[in-house]
Amino acid sequence: MNRILTCAFLLLPLCASAQEPINPVDKKSAPDSKAPSAAPKLVNPVKPTPNSLAIGKKAYTSDCAMCHGKDGAGAGELAVTMNLKVRDYRDPASLKDLTDGEIYSIIANGKGQMTGEAGRMKAGQIWDVVNYIRSLSKK
Numbered sequence: 001m002n003r004i005l006t007c008a009f010l011l012l013p014l015c016a017s018a019q020e021p022i023n024p025v026d027k028k029s030a031p032d033s034k035a036p037s038a039a040p041k042l043v044n045p046v047k048p049t050p051n052s053l054a055i056g057k058k059a060y061t062s063d064c065a066m067c068h069g070k071d072g073a074g075a076g077e078l079a080v081t082m083n084l085k086v087r088d089y090r091d092p093a094s095l096k097d098l099t100d101g102e103i104y105s106i107i108a109n110g111k112g113q114m115t116g117e118a119g120r121m122k123a124g125q126i127w128d129v130v131n132y133i134r135s136l137s138k139k
């Protein structure tokens, strides 16, 4: 009896470690990658037509302006309350280092204290918002 217990006790760590591979963490499909490497090369399929900009403005006004500011200046009410550092999109330098694809990815997946819109906004609508925030520095 004692021998069986000792044996079981000795085998326990083996069993425990043998079980690990049964439930491997699939790192590739983990949804925590905020900026997928394919993002910079994503091509914007939506032209910045007046219609696209109008749809983008509407979505921006309801979902982004509370942080990024109505005019893109970055002083939205919520950003002020939460003490967030938000860039001024009226300045062309603010978004110049980001491709449309990277901006798309940030809007979809979020960044830092900004939550993503994926699931709430359709892809076409996100591209409209990309077009719209690009247009803020052109006025």
Ligand code: HEC
Pocket: 059, 060, 063, 064, 065, 066, 067, 068, 078, 079, 084, 085, 086, 087, 103, 106, 107, 111, 112, 113, 114, 115, 117, 129, 133
């Ligand atoms: C809760 C406030 C909040 C909301 C709402 C929000 N953002 Fe942001 N956003 C931020 C903050 C803070 C950053 C900087 C994140 C960082 O760099 O850690 C940011 C970053 C970004 C960036 C990356 C470039 C940069 O300025 O650093 C883009 C583009 C952007 N936001 C667009 C949007 C759009 C479009 C929406 C609406 C769909 C939106 N954001 C909604 C707070 C917000």
